[in-house]
Amino acid sequence: MKLLTLVVSTLQVVLVKSLGEDSGYLGDTITLKSGVNPAWNLSRIEWLIWPNRTWIVTYRQGKTNTERVNHFGQRLSLNTSSGDLTIRNLTKDDAMEYTVDLHNTDNEEKVNKINLTVRERLQKPTIQAASRSVKGKCLMVLDCSSTDNGVNHSWDVTPSSVYTTDRSSARLLAIFNSTQNSVNFTCTTTNNIDHARSVVTLKCDGDKIQPPTPESLNPQPRQKFAFPFLTGCLVGAFIVIIIYCFGDRIKAAFQFLKEKVCSSKKYDV
Numbered sequence: 001m002k003l004l005t006l007v008v009s010t011l012q013v014v015l016v017k018s019l020g021e022d023s024g025y026l027g028d029t030i031t032l033k034s035g036v037n038p039a040w041n042l043s044r045i046e047w048l049i050w051p052n053r054t055w056i057v058t059y060r061q062g063k064t065n066t067e068r069v070n071h072f073g074q075r076l077s078l079n080t081s082s083g084d085l086t087i088r089n090l091t092k093d094d095a096m097e098y099t100v101d102l103h104n105t106d107n108e109e110k111v112n113k114i115n116l117t118v119r120e121r122l123q124k125p126t127i128q129a130a131s132r133s134v135k136g137k138c139l140m141v142l143d144c145s146s147t148d149n150g151v152n153h154s155w156d157v158t159p160s161s162v163y164t165t166d167r168s169s170a171r172l173l174a175i176f177n178s179t180q181n182s183v184n185f186t187c188t189t190t191n192n193i194d195h196a197r198s199v200v201t202l203k204c205d206g207d208k209i210q211p212p213t214p215e216s217l218n219p220q221p222r223q224k225f226a227f228p229f230l231t232g233c234l235v236g237a238f239i240v241i242i243i244y245c246f247g248d249r250i251k252a253a254f255q256f257l258k259e260k261v262c263s264s265k266k267y268d269v
Helices: 002-010 226-268
Strands: 016-025 030-032 042-049 054-060 063-065 076-078 085-087 097-104 109-119 126-134 137-145 152-158 171-177 183-190 195-202
Touching (some): 016 030, 030 109, 054 076, 126 183, 126 195, 152 171
Antiparallel strands (some): 030 085, 054 063, 097 109, 126 137, 137 171, 183 195
């Protein structure tokens, strides 16, 4: 009975505290905070990964070992003052739960855990454009496409005097003076946690349809038909502008042809 009491009295229960979640981007560097009391003088640090509680980094008796697991190689480093763990060149397989066991020189112990998630950055969107110059005006149709799913699109155009349609959609129609030296178009794609953007500087090239911009020379598979579609949109818009600018002349020409046809029918009779 005395022995049992002695064993129980020497047991020390250490509660594990969750530090929540941290996230990093694929290929980046992240530092996982140990959550140590700044007043502590650390004598031992052990970082482990769940569920098999494998030591990945240890600091014992003044010696640091950061190459205990082949998966991490030489990508780990440890701050022996704060207990913080740095992981370089993040991979998807680094996403897991990490636990740190801390001891100070007063023989106090603290255990914290943190969950790491690894995300991929949004890819830069691709901008394709086609243009036509009509009666001193430049009509330009642009399409912004992304390989990422579920992103929102927005446009910024400089100078601000350029007339554009809805700037919160993937497709943009811009009209400006053909004497304008150049116009900067910026397409930004966003989701809840990240954003990416591409910028092109374009100008009208007479009556020629502009070729794809440098960023779209190697389109993704689902973008292959974007430029022909843009050309179709541009041709349709071009017809609308022609009718708008020369509507009276076209109407008069049709009236003239109608009178000629009617006159010829009278003579035939």
